[in-house]
Amino acid sequence: MMHVEVWGGAGEHGRSCYWLGNERCSVVLDCGVKREGLGEYPLIDASRVAALDAVFLSHAHEDHSIAIPWLYSLGYTGVVWTTRITAEQLPGYYTSWGNYIHQQGGELPYTHEQLASVRYAFIEEAAAPLEWFEITPTLKACWGRSGHMLGSIWIMLELEGKRVFYSGDYSEDSFLLETDSPLLVELESSWDGAIVDAAYSTDTEEQNTKLEHLYAEAKHTLSANGLLLLPVPVCGRGQELLLLMAQHFPEVPIRVEQELLEAMKLMLQHPSWLQNGMAATLAEALSSHRYVSIRSDEERQCLLQEDIASRRAAIWFTTDGMMQSTKAQWYYSMLRHNPNNGILITGHVAKGTIAQRLLSLPDEISGCRLRAIRYKIHQGLPDVRRMSQSIRSTFKLLVHAPKRDTDLLLQQLEAEGEQGLLSVQPGARIVL
Numbered sequence: 001m002m003h004v005e006v007w008g009g010a011g012e013h014g015r016s017c018y019w020l021g022n023e024r025c026s027v028v029l030d031c032g033v034k035r036e037g038l039g040e041y042p043l044i045d046a047s048r049v050a051a052l053d054a055v056f057l058s059h060a061h062e063d064h065s066i067a068i069p070w071l072y073s074l075g076y077t078g079v080v081w082t083t084r085i086t087a088e089q090l091p092g093y094y095t096s097w098g099n100y101i102h103q104q105g106g107e108l109p110y111t112h113e114q115l116a117s118v119r120y121a122f123i124e125e126a127a128a129p130l131e132w133f134e135i136t137p138t139l140k141a142c143w144g145r146s147g148h149m150l151g152s153i154w155i156m157l158e159l160e161g162k163r164v165f166y167s168g169d170y171s172e173d174s175f176l177l178e179t180d181s182p183l184l185v186e187l188e189s190s191w192d193g194a195i196v197d198a199a200y201s202t203d204t205e206e207q208n209t210k211l212e213h214l215y216a217e218a219k220h221t222l223s224a225n226g227l228l229l230l231p232v233p234v235c236g237r238g239q240e241l242l243l244l245m246a247q248h249f250p251e252v253p254i255r256v257e258q259e260l261l262e263a264m265k266l267m268l269q270h271p272s273w274l275q276n277g278m279a280a281t282l283a284e285a286l287s288s289h290r291y292v293s294i295r296s297d298e299e300r301q302c303l304l305q306e307d308i309a310s311r312r313a314a315i316w317f318t319t320d321g322m323m324q325s326t327k328a329q330w331y332y333s334m335l336r337h338n339p340n341n342g343i344l345i346t347g348h349v350a351k352g353t354i355a356q357r358l359l360s361l362p363d364e365i366s367g368c369r370l371r372a373i374r375y376k377i378h379q380g381l382p383d384v385r386r387m388s389q390s391i392r393s394t395f396k397l398l399v400h401a402p403k404r405d406t407d408l409l410l411q412q413l414e415a416e417g418e419q420g421l422l423s424v425q426p427g428a429r430i431v432l
Contacts, residue, residue, distance in 0.1 A: 058168030144180030
């Protein structure tokens with residue numbers, strides 16, 4: 001009997017991992033981690049790993065990718081189906097995760113040799129977006145761009161005649177990245193199951209409203225000649241926020257860690273992932289000298305001290321959205337002595353992280369103004385509603401948010417008449 005096992009990612013934010021199969025054939029969708037404590041890994045059933053027919057990776061972010069080498073340590077010998085640009089980004093994420101585990105005094109569940117043994121098959125070379133292709137006689141796949149980050153995809157699978165849709169991390173709100181609607185795939189019948197990104201649960205705010213809040217908070221700091229720090233992931237919302245802040249605050253200097261600009265250059269090298277006209281926008285931004293690139297510890301220290309001494313407003317972008325890195329914490333140590341300075345957290349904050357602890361403090365204790373204003377790169381209630389109404393499926397598993405939040409979303413949608421919605425936790429088993 002074909003079924004789905006939730007090894008992680010449902011009823012929580014992080015360690016996305018889903019097993020789909022029966023006793024004859026099986027696959028895994030994503031295999032990520034959760035940045036809490038010594039690192040939380042999926043609830044992998046080791047007895048099933050060696051028999052896997054394929055592994056699929058939706059994108060490079062650590063909560064979807066980092067535990068993949070563990071599958072190889074448990075006996076998997078096949079390939080990981082993903083996009084070429086995702087595979088090219090992964091080494092940086094593996095290094096970052098290894099550094100985090102080392103700082104926490106933990107150990108990785110795989111060796112460097114097992115990490116090096118991971119083999120990739122590039123899905124865009126097997127078929128164009130929205131087109132089906134055969135992997136084995138019992139397994140077919142289809143994919144499309146999901147709009148979450150460079151290289152991110154959603155995946156449709158047909159396994160022994162059973163069809164399942166996996167949204168990965170899905171967003172139609174990016175102004176840089178293109179999204180392929182899964183509704184454009186021609187289907188002869190309904191789906192047997194769907195796993196749907198519902199990370200923002202009952203949040204109803206659209207992106208434009210969130211940006212208004214973000215700009216207002218930034219203006220509060222900059223108008224007081226404060227320094228504004230935005231910690232962001234290396235690749236993802238950071239590049240969009242770089243462009244938006246430059247457009248909205250044209251007179252304010254912007255200082256950027258070199259890794260973020262390199263990621264912007266990487267986007268420019270892959271125009272097929274961008275919306276029409278955005279390659280030109282990126283090229284213009286990179287050639288405009290609008291951003292001051294920070295390439296070393298010495299440059300970072302000297303320029304920040306100059307900004308502090310001159311009491312001039314400036315916007316700073318650094319990597320690590322949860323502020324776990326030594327570098328991000330150094331920034332806080334420098335900014336905390338002036339209440340006019342501000343730090344804007346624009347994404348998910350895991351329990352126990354530095355960002356979470358700082359956000360819980362009053363301004364008079366933290367020393368500067370810390371605020372969390374979400375920049376939308378996942379689905380909220382209106383988006384989940386649209387996807388749920390559009391996809392004909394026996395069940396729709398809502399994932400990527402804490403169980404309590406997912407339950408509230410499910411209750412709201414069921415009250416509107418939606419059917420077949422599921423809210424579960426890791427360890428759940430769903431029969432197709």
